[in-house]
Amino acid sequence: MKLTLTFLTVQCLVAHVAAQSLSAVLSSQKNLTSLNELLTGQLSQLVDELERHDLNEDPITLLAPSNQAFDTLPNVQTIGQAVSDNNTAELENILRYHVLPGIHSSQTLNSSFAFYPSLLTAQNFTNVTGGQRVGAVLQSGTPPEIVFLSGQGTRSAVSKQDIPFKGGVIQQIDAFAIPPLPFVDTAATYNLADGAQSITSFLGAVYAQSNASLPRLLNTTSDVTIFAPANVAFELVRGALTSLPSRALNDILSYHVVPSNVGPTYSSNFTNATTLRTLQGQNLTMSFSSNSYFLNSARILTTDILIANGVIHIIDNVVSPNSTAALPNPETYTQAPILPTTGVINFNSSAAPFTTFVPGYVPSSTSETASFSTDSASVSGGDMLATASSSSTRSASSGAASPSESVTSSASRVHSKMGFDWVFGILTAGGLFVGAWMAC
Ligand SMILES: *[C@@H]1O[C@H](CO)[C@@H](O)[C@H](O)[C@H]1NC(C)=O
Ligand SMILES: *[C@@H]1O[C@H](CO)[C@@H](O)[C@H](O)[C@H]1NC(C)=O
Ligand SMILES: *[C@@H]1O[C@H](CO)[C@@H](O)[C@H](O)[C@H]1NC(C)=O
Ligand SMILES: *[C@@H]1O[C@H](CO)[C@@H](O)[C@H](O)[C@H]1NC(C)=O
Ligand SMILES: *[C@@H]1O[C@H](CO)[C@@H](O)[C@H](O)[C@H]1NC(C)=O
Ligand SMILES: *[C@@H]1O[C@H](CO)[C@@H](O)[C@H](O)[C@H]1NC(C)=O
Ligand SMILES: *[C@@H]1O[C@H](CO)[C@@H](O)[C@H](O)[C@H]1NC(C)=O
Ligand SMILES: *[C@@H]1O[C@H](CO)[C@@H](O)[C@H](O)[C@H]1NC(C)=O
Ligand SMILES: *[C@@H]1O[C@H](CO)[C@@H](O)[C@H](O)[C@H]1NC(C)=O
Ligand SMILES: *[C@@H]1O[C@H](CO)[C@@H](O)[C@H](O)[C@H]1NC(C)=O
Ligand SMILES: *[C@@H]1O[C@H](CO)[C@@H](O)[C@H](O)[C@H]1NC(C)=O
Ligand SMILES: *[C@@H]1O[C@H](CO)[C@@H](O)[C@H](O)[C@H]1NC(C)=O
Secondary structure, eight states: OHHHHHHHHHHHHHHHHOOOOHHHHHHTOGGGHHHHHHHHHHOHHHHHHHHTOOTTTSOEEEEEEOHHHHHTGGGSTTHHHHHHTTOHHHHHHHHHTTEEESOOSTTTOOSSOEEEEOSOOOTTTOOOTTSOEEEEEEEOSSSOEEEEEOGGGOEEEEOSOOEEETTEEEEEESSOOOOOOOHHHHHHHTTTTOGGGOOHHHHHHHHHSSOOHHHHHHHHOTTEEEEEEOHHHHHHTHHHHHTSOHHHHHHHHHTTEEOOSSOOOOGGGOOTTEEEEOTTSSEEEEEEETTEEEETTEEEEEEEEEETTEEEEEESSOOOGGGTTOOOOTTSSSOOOSSOOOOOSEEOGGGSTTGGGSTTOOOOOHHHHHTOOSSGGGOOOHHHHHHHHHOSSOOHHHHOSSSOEEHHHHHTOOOOTTSOOOOOOHHHHTTTSSSOOOOO
16 A cells, blocks of 8 residues: 555656656666766666666666766775776675665655665675665655665765656655675774774674684675674773683673674664573573663663674663673663673773784874764765775774763764764765755
């Protein structure tokens, strides 16, 4: 019923234009000439494939990067490289990430984030059952915007366009959707501009063990969901964690990982009072109260950091399989640690426990950290961006933006419920979002 309505809406739109082919519509759009050139010049097989889709049978939504998006290309990891190498296979994969089966328009989306499979399925690029996902939400405002969420927290906006074509709908986006990177690359660079949300401690802890089974699994298993405690959560229980026998540390870490064979658990999958079976074997209990989701006693701070083989959510506490019954106290912003704590007065996210074990770790150079601002919208150094985004062996410590951050200030940060609290990393900072910034 709902689907029928959707198609009718689009068909109404289409009725005005007569059903034009994708190529015809693309070549009539002034802001899509670069995309059109790439598709017709180099990816004609993909175009042929897309042209075979039919509005009534198997419609698609094409996220079409504008000329402006092409102009900012070289700064973006993966994409910039593929373009400068003129690597047709990679370019095709990148473009496949921009095609979503189904109609995703201002008529079908609402204010809840949803995650849709794309045509990107190449396993060396992504490993999510059914194709790598793109998040989408209809953001109220004047005019209302559709926002697409991709790798590295990148958001691409479109002002309610819904350009119809014979096989579905085109949404012109102002920045490329970035195919999510592997776990290590994402965790090592996530939130360089905001140490309070860095997760290099979790990443380092995974690599601190002599047992390579967990690192391998996080690299190559499909559909993983990782609940990564923020660095400050590790700092709070530093003493307890660093003195654990390796078996117990491994248990704790794998208690933060949820495997699946039906796709990752995105924020749109969260439900109150459900259990998630972890890699460690015991369950995590998810609950919803006071406008937040919790896992056992940990509050979920940031949702939906897409990675090549799944998704990461950031939590404010280390959880333990020895405290599966720990309950949240929704009245307080931060949750009481479940392990013995050592005091934290001034917190330097770069020096959080285990960060020296991050793959490719090199000690920080202080000049670099000083240049970042937590207001990522104001960061504009093109050179800095290129450096930060092209290095996958980046140092954990140079990644953190603020040289030191107090626990109270990070803890009192206000987060909204469903993933609007992305304080963007450097990748998005470099001008990917032109005029489409949402401060929620
Ligand atoms: C085309 O792009 C320009 C800026 O690059 C923008 O001002 C204009 O609104 C865009 N037109 C459409 C139809 O999106
Ligand atoms: C990229 O490669 C294609 C062939 O694969 C070629 O037609 C095109 O001219 C090349 N583009 C550039 C900018 O070198
Ligand atoms: C992924 O595999 C395709 C062939 O299936 C190849 O063309 C492409 O270069 C590979 N990409 C990477 C990142 O290895
Ligand atoms: C948005 O739509 C989905 C299904 O399409 C529905 O489950 C959800 O409740 C809707 N959310 C809102 C806020 O209307
Ligand atoms: C290594 O880790 C895996 C899974 O995390 C576990 O099953 C295995 O027993 C561990 N091996 C050792 C020697 O600790
Ligand atoms: C996992 O992948 C990263 C690069 O993404 C690499 O540095 C690391 O060595 C890999 N780890 C294992 C155990 O394969
Ligand atoms: C993708 O996931 C499957 C299932 O977990 C695994 O067997 C495969 O090795 C993974 N592929 C890559 C390239 O990581
Ligand atoms: C859980 O408790 C048992 C028994 O006290 C202990 O041996 C084990 O190390 C603990 N595991 C963790 C992850 O703390
Ligand atoms: C998440 O929700 C989607 C859409 O309802 C569903 O297909 C998928 O199986 C769910 N994932 C998990 C892990 O339950
Ligand atoms: C969540 O589930 C618990 C346990 O079933 C219930 O007591 C509570 O009212 C539920 N909360 C909401 C917001 O539905
Ligand atoms: C985990 O939860 C499932 C239900 O989701 C239940 O069947 C299972 O017994 C639980 N496992 C443990 C170890 O409590
Ligand atoms: C934070 O820690 C890093 C890495 O240990 C160090 O290089 C940096 O100087 C520290 N910053 C402050 C302000 O102490």
